[in-house]
Amino acid sequence: MGKEAKYVVRLDSEEREHLTELVTKGRRSAALIRRAQILLKADCGRGGPDCTDEEITDALEVGLSTVHRVRQSFVEEGLEAALERKKPTGRQYRKLDGRQEAHLVAIACSAPPQGRSRWTLKLLADKLVALEIVDRISADTVRRTLKKTILNRG
Numbered sequence: 001m002g003k004e005a006k007y008v009v010r011l012d013s014e015e016r017e018h019l020t021e022l023v024t025k026g027r028r029s030a031a032l033i034r035r036a037q038i039l040l041k042a043d044c045g046r047g048g049p050d051c052t053d054e055e056i057t058d059a060l061e062v063g064l065s066t067v068h069r070v071r072q073s074f075v076e077e078g079l080e081a082a083l084e085r086k087k088p089t090g091r092q093y094r095k096l097d098g099r100q101e102a103h104l105v106a107i108a109c110s111a112p113p114q115g116r117s118r119w120t121l122k123l124l125a126d127k128l129v130a131l132e133i134v135d136r137i138s139a140d141t142v143r144r145t146l147k148k149t150i151l152n153r154g
Contacts, residue, residue: 006072007068007071007072007074007075007076008044008071008075009039009042009043009044009045009048009071009074009075010043010044010045010048011039011040011043011045011048012045015079016040016043016045016047016048018079019036019039019040019079020040022036022083023036023037023040031085032083032084034060034062034066035070035082035083036083037060038056038060038062038066038067038070038071039070039074039079039082039083041055041056041059041060042056042067042070042071053067053068053071070082095134095137095141095145096134096137096141096145100128100133100134101145101149103128103131103133104124104128104133104142104145104146105146105149107119107124107127107128107131108124108146120139121139121140121142121143122139124139124142124146125137125138125139125141125142128142
């Protein structure tokens, strides 16, 4: 990339002072300090060192992509966004909490409904909804939960 970096970091004196404080005072996460250091080294404003991405990589022992991402985040979203970690996207949250899982296991271990020899995943899902343990749940979620709990109904 070099001096002709696509994302040019220009810090004003207030931002530079804030970043210097982050790096030198108090306890902060290593990742936050590293991002602040990257911004300070990338600063091409008045009095800034205006280092190239390669120089920053060598000085701070970070990857080129890290330097690029921090620069891009600063230019597109601002100082706070560049310093903070991004929230994970596409994360799968649990469909059932511990109490709900316990109910599911208890139902699965109980006697099946009248006229059935055993519980099906659909029957278990319907029973959880009927007992108002959950608003709605798929049979596949029931399957994954039971598989995870290593349920032995024998």
